[in-house]
Amino acid sequence: MQPRVWIDTSNAIFRRGLCGCALDAGFAVAGESEALTPAPEPGRVDVLVFDLEQLPGVLLLESAADHFVALVDAVDDALLPTLLEAAVDGFLLRPQLRPPELVRCLQTVVSGGRWYPAAPRPVRPITRQRLTPREVAVLRLLADGDRTTEIAHALSYSERMVKNIVHDVMTKMECRTRAQAVAVVVREHVI
Amino acid sequence: MPRVLIVDFGAIARRGLLGFLDDAGIDVITASSREHVVTRLRETNADVVLLNLDADGAGEQAKQIADTFPELKVIACSSERPTMLVVPPHGAGSYTSPLTSARLQEEVGAL
Numbered sequence: 001m002q003p004r005v006w007i008d009t010s011n012a013i014f015r016r017g018l019c020g021c022a023l024d025a026g027f028a029v030a031g032e033s034e035a036l037t038p039a040p041e042p043g044r045v046d047v048l049v050f051d052l053e054q055l056p057g058v059l060l061l062e063s064a065a066d067h068f069v070a071l072v073d074a075v076d077d078a079l080l081p082t083l084l085e086a087a088v089d090g091f092l093l094r095p096q097l098r099p100p101e102l103v104r105c106l107q108t109v110v111s112g113g114r115w116y117p118a119a120p121r122p123v124r125p126i127t128r129q130r131l132t133p134r135e136v137a138v139l140r141l142l143a144d145g146d147r148t149t150e151i152a153h154a155l156s157y158s159e160r161m162v163k164n165i166v167h168d169v170m171t172k173m174e175c176r177t178r179a180q181a182v183a184v185v186v187r188e189h190v191i
Numbered sequence: 192m193p194r195v196l197i198v199d200f201g202a203i204a205r206r207g208l209l210g211f212l213d214d215a216g217i218d219v220i221t222a223s224s225r226e227h228v229v230t231r232l233r234e235t236n237a238d239v240v241l242l243n244l245d246a247d248g249a250g251e252q253a254k255q256i257a258d259t260f261p262e263l264k265v266i267a268c269s270s271e272r273p274t275m276l277v278v279p280p281h282g283a284g285s286y287t288s289p290l291t292s293a294r295l296q297e298e299v300g301a302l
Binding site: 016 | 203204270273
């Protein structure tokens with residue numbers, strides 16, 4: 001059966017465009033809405049694509065869809081922890097989104113993968129073997145949205161030590177920000 | 192049936208506009224960029240031009256085009272916010288309107 005998508009976004013033109021691109025790529029469009037009105041019907045949707053602003057409403061929907069993809073305007077440090085915590089399977093940057101990326105994202109999340117496109121692929125692939133257990137532990141907590149003080153407390157390290165570990169990891173992974181490092185390890189299934 | 196020129200939208204928004212206008216049986220032509228819009232308008236004899244309101248200086252460009260082509264209806268619509276700017280033909284006074292599929296089809300179809 002064709003995977004069914006539901007598109008919830010506030011602009012009528014963009015919404016219609018997303019539906020059209022999904023249909024062109026062989027998806028079925030189960031429905032569309034603005035600000036979750038009407039709400040997607042439970043059990044009828046494989047992927048719900050929604051504006052990030054609607055995340056609180058999406059979290060209140062019970063089993064509305066199997067997979068979730070957020071449309072975001074920009075990536076900041078708070079975005080990835082927020083999405084990871086909410087178990088959102090992927091996100092798309094609205095301003096530069098093009099049809100092929102939309103389609104690849106939908107196909108990826110339908111088959112159980114994650115689509116976190118913020119970080120460019122590192123030059124050398126990151127594997128579990130390249131990180132120490134200590135670094136993995138810190139990255140896990142970063143992905144949970146913990147701050148340096150919270151990580152230090154949880155692992156009984158000093159804050160200075162946590163900062164050093166994070167710095168080493170980012171250098172090793174050739175990442176510019178903590179968010180990028182988290183995105184890479186999540187995408188590569190290292191944590 | 193009106194002929195509509197679509198200018199300078201991203202691929203997804205363009206797909207959406209084509210969908211709406213196709214449903215309404217409207218003939219659509221496109222211009223590759225904002226720079227070509229005046230040339231394309233001269234070539235094609237369009238009745239309506241759809242500009243991208245999210246582009247820099249779009250409101251200004253809409254008014255300039257309306258001045259150059261008094262017979263033309265100019266609509267600038269956003270593909271981010273739910274709003275559009277309409278400049279009717281013959282200097283009838285511009286106005287903004289909420290952007291919904293029905294309003295857009297109505298504005299494009301009603302000349």
